[in-house]
Amino acid sequence: MNYLERLTILLLLVACNKKSDVTPAPVDEKPGTLTYVSATLNGKSIQPFIDIHVQPEIKIRFSMPVNRSSASEKILISDLSGGKVNASYNFERNDSVVSIKPASSLQHLSQYKIQMLPGLLASSNASLQAGQDIAFATSIDSSRKFPALSxxxxxxxxxxxxxxxxxxxxxxxxxxxxxxxxxxxxxxxxxxxxxxxxxxxxxxxxxxxxxxxxxxxxxxxxxxxxxxxxxxxxxxxxxxxxxxxxxxxxxxxxxxxxxxxxxxxxxxxxxxxxxxxxxxxxxxxxxxxxxxxxxxxxxxxxxxxxxxxxxxxxxxxxxxxxxxxxxxxxxxxxxxxxxxxxxxxxxxxxxxxxxxxxxxx
Missing domain, CATH: 1.50.10.140 (Glycoside hydrolase 144 (GH144))
Structure with missing residues (x-):
């Protein structure tokens, strides 16, 4: 083995035993796309959503867990005039199901819509690319308005x-x-x-x-x-x-x-x-x-x-x-x-x- 070969082997051994002091570049992870899967209103899963109770429980299922704070900003209930309905948000199935309840009773015999806005984030930072609206109508007020007649x-x-x-x-x-x-x-x-x-x-x-x-x-x-x-x-x-x-x-x-x-x-x-x-x-x-x-x-x-x-x-x-x-x-x-x-x-x-x-x- 000549001198040049010995020097090459020595340099390789040194390089293999020395820890690098340069931080490696992060891997470019593409998180994918969050998608809407299904919805139920008071247990109903078939549209059109009509005759819905004025205190509905709305459950929306997504393809992956959602970011909780993003859900309260990007999933809204509104009336036909665009007025926002205040609601509480809960999460099920490892946060892949968002459960929403209006803070107070809705108006009887009225139309509303649930809006899932583009940009809704998943926990993995995936996002909803296309918005989704779900319309529903509340039930008639069947309570007695006048004294009963014979x-x-x-x-x-x-x-x-x-x-x-x-x-x-x-x-x-x-x-x-x-x-x-x-x-x-x-x-x-x-x-x-x-x-x-x-x-x-x-x-x-x-x-x-x-x-x-x-x-x-x-x-x-x-x-x-x-x-x-x-x-x-x-x-x-x-x-x-x-x-x-x-x-x-x-x-x-x-x-x-x-x-x-x-x-x-x-x-x-x-x-x-x-x-x-x-x-x-x-x-x-x-x-x-x-x-x-x-x-x-x-x-x-x-x-x-x-x-x-x-x-x-x-x-x-x-x-x-x-x-x-x-x-x-x-x-x-x-x-x-x-x-x-x-x-x-x-x-x-x-x-x-x-x-x-x-x-x-």
């Missing part, structure tokens, strides 16, 4: 409020029932007025109004129907102007008689006729006027050339253009009952058998 008291309340629709919103000129309480204030309905008249009879009988009040309203209604309202072969249109009595067309060719709506009106009028049946002069006069309206309806004419069926519409400009037969089974049975009951313009039994009942079909 079944009888509840039915009384419903009956009185139904009556009040027809009484309070009756047209100020004609007294007839408006088609709507908050729109087209001049449009009154003939059939709806039949139900309104029935309600007036009930209102008197139940003591919601006096008999004198009810009689006064009935006199207004009947006088208007007799003297102002347009009629066609004794039948009324579906809609009328409550001040003038002129037809308001229901459709292009429905600008004249509506026999079914007329039936509902007559049903109410005949009920009132029987209810006010007394020797009082005002009531006797009312009964006489109702009878004149009742007797004027030409039920048999609406068979359209003596067919064994009644027709629903007739127009002064389009005649029988709608050409709609009144056939059952439906609410129009009353039209045939009244037509058969008329002492002035009655229909034959065959009109019912063949027209409404369709020979048993």
């Amino acid at each position: 079944d009888a008291a509840l039915l009384d309340t419903i009956q009185k409020r139904t009556f009040k629709y027809f009484w309070d919103y009756g047209h100020p000129v004609s007294g007839l029932a408006r088609e709507r309480s908050n729109a087209t204030p001049e449009t009154v309905t003939s059939g709806g007025s039949g139900f309104g008249i029935m309600a007036i009879v009930v209102g008197i009988d139940r003591g919601f109004i006096t008999k004198a009040q009810g009689l006064n309203r009935m006199q207004t209604i009947v006088s208007f129907l007799k003297n102002k309202a347009q009629k066609f072969h004794g039948a009324f249109p579906h809609w009328l102007n409550g001040s003038t009595g002129e037809v308001i067309p229901f459709s292009q060719n429905d600008n004249g008689a509506d026999l079914v709506e007329t039936s509902f009106l007559m049903m109410g009028l005949l009920t009132a006729r029987q209810y006010f049946n007394s020797t009082d002069a005002a009531e006797v006069s009312l009964i006489k006027d109702i009878n004149s309206l009742w007797n004027a309806v030409e039920w048999n004419w609406f068979r359209q050339n003596n067919q064994d069926v009644l027709y629903w519409h007739w127009s002064p400009t389009a005649s029988w253009a709608i050409n709609l037969k009144i056939q059952g089974w439906n609410e129009c049975l009353v039209t045939y009952v009244l037509g058969a009951s008329s002492t002035t313009h009655s229909i034959p039994k065959t009109a019912y058998d063949i027209g409404f009942a369709r020979n048993g079909e």
Whole structure:
């Protein structure tokens, strides 16, 4: 071994036995990505999250343990206006599950969202790259708001409020029932007025109004129907102007008689006729006027050339253009009952058998 070889071996031995006084560079560790896995609200895991209790327990699972302080900054509950909901945070499963509870009850029947913001850190410094929102809606407040009512008291309340629709919103000129309480204030309905008249009879009988009040309203209604309202072969249109009595067309060719709506009106009028049946002069006069309206309806004419069926519409400009037969089974049975009951313009039994009942079909 020559000198050069010996020197090389010596240098290598010295190098191997000497401790380095230079700190090694740290390894560049890439921590990976934190991901959202699943969520439950009060144990529910299937979206949409609706009907959620106003004191919910929200549990959010991540792919790895999260940084606790980061969780309270980056996982938020807010309402639709963006207002933050204060909440407490707890951690489960080695901090991979964040459990959140609002500090106070949420609003009933309201919408909220849980926001997981980008930058949420894991314990390993991994971070949530993409934000995640979870929407939820709270339940209705089912607690009792008013004193409990008995079944009888509840039915009384419903009956009185139904009556009040027809009484309070009756047209100020004609007294007839408006088609709507908050729109087209001049449009009154003939059939709806039949139900309104029935309600007036009930209102008197139940003591919601006096008999004198009810009689006064009935006199207004009947006088208007007799003297102002347009009629066609004794039948009324579906809609009328409550001040003038002129037809308001229901459709292009429905600008004249509506026999079914007329039936509902007559049903109410005949009920009132029987209810006010007394020797009082005002009531006797009312009964006489109702009878004149009742007797004027030409039920048999609406068979359209003596067919064994009644027709629903007739127009002064389009005649029988709608050409709609009144056939059952439906609410129009009353039209045939009244037509058969008329002492002035009655229909034959065959009109019912063949027209409404369709020979048993």
